[in-house]
Amino acid sequence: MMPTTRAAEWLQGPAIDTFFDEPMELSDLQVAFSTGEDGYPISPVPSYIGLEVTNTCNLHCVHCHYRHGALGYTREKGFMSPEVFEIAVSQAAKHGISVLMNYDGEPLLHPKFIDYLQRATELGVNSYFNTNATLLTPDRVDHILSFYKGAIFVSMEGGKEWFEKIRTPASYEVVAAHLAYLIEANERLGRPVKLSVGVSNLGQPLAERQAMLQKWLPGLDAMSFGEVNDDCGAMISEPFIRMQPRKRPLCVVPWQTCGICHNGDVIPCSIYIAKANTTDAILGNIREQSLADIWTGEAYTRFREALLRQNHRDAICARCTRWRSQFSFPDEFRPGLRIQRSGYWTVVHNIQRESRNS
Numbered sequence: 001m002m003p004t005t006r007a008a009e010w011l012q013g014p015a016i017d018t019f020f021d022e023p024m025e026l027s028d029l030q031v032a033f034s035t036g037e038d039g040y041p042i043s044p045v046p047s048y049i050g051l052e053v054t055n056t057c058n059l060h061c062v063h064c065h066y067r068h069g070a071l072g073y074t075r076e077k078g079f080m081s082p083e084v085f086e087i088a089v090s091q092a093a094k095h096g097i098s099v100l101m102n103y104d105g106e107p108l109l110h111p112k113f114i115d116y117l118q119r120a121t122e123l124g125v126n127s128y129f130n131t132n133a134t135l136l137t138p139d140r141v142d143h144i145l146s147f148y149k150g151a152i153f154v155s156m157e158g159g160k161e162w163f164e165k166i167r168t169p170a171s172y173e174v175v176a177a178h179l180a181y182l183i184e185a186n187e188r189l190g191r192p193v194k195l196s197v198g199v200s201n202l203g204q205p206l207a208e209r210q211a212m213l214q215k216w217l218p219g220l221d222a223m224s225f226g227e228v229n230d231d232c233g234a235m236i237s238e239p240f241i242r243m244q245p246r247k248r249p250l251c252v253v254p255w256q257t258c259g260i261c262h263n264g265d266v267i268p269c270s271i272y273i274a275k276a277n278t279t280d281a282i283l284g285n286i287r288e289q290s291l292a293d294i295w296t297g298e299a300y301t302r303f304r305e306a307l308l309r310q311n312h313r314d315a316i317c318a319r320c321t322r323w324r325s326q327f328s329f330p331d332e333f334r335p336g337l338r339i340q341r342s343g344y345w346t347v348v349h350n351i352q353r354e355s356r357n358s
């Protein structure tokens, strides 16, 4: 674990949080990772990886245009084969790497997704996944909960009006019914799975976000709120929009994690997912080399060195604001809630549920 430091040196002025009610000054900023001249120590393998089981999606959410719309999307659409999946998941099992079972696209569109989830579970891999829940029907929920012990994150975005404005062409009633069934079935089975809902702030008023909390949080472990605030699509929590740091820290992502595309290509982070084929950010392929060899190999080393020199290899790293996720504030407690503010998300934890679980 890297040392956590107070970060007055980073900050021109305290960040302001307006998430709950009255604007609140947040001055006690922390930087989670300190860097030496060589950046961070490189572990033998990443601590977690994202698997792009598919890059297809059945929705056209307004905030996903950076991936699939205005800025173009030229990668081939596809589905991860059992061969590529087996290589990836067995290497994750071998090295104790956690796996995000989706990276881009809706994982339940993959006809073998639940089989993949089951295989990862059999191998003892710590896994979790995001879904838009349009296909998370009660029979699929029953199947998944019969073996799964990971975490499921459902994207919602608001009540009916906001949801259907953002998540076209999904039906609010269908997705809300799927989520309600998931919560009910998980409860009935003694909560084998951690459940969370993610909300992208796309202009919903404070009252809308508070209504979301009231409606869903009692059945969940947590809800996450983030802003989509740059043309790379980075999700940043509200206080960090207002924070004006003096300098940009070194991005830690290529020292922690990587993504594996559906064809086995390894890329440094999810921001590259739409344009991996148009940059020099494909750092290897797991059908040709082990993940450990790619992770410590020449292409990855060159990529990290470019970040260290602040000589970003292309416009994607230069424009990206995801480095803000390396800042956080100390947790705050309110009745029944723990509020965690990091650069990535504001996460509201249901601590009453946590204490019942323990």
Ligand code: SF4
Pocket: 251, 252, 253, 254, 268, 269, 270, 271, 272, 316, 317, 318, 320, 321, 322, 323
């Ligand atoms: S700066 Fe952004 S795009 Fe570049 S590696 Fe870090 S997270 Fe990815």
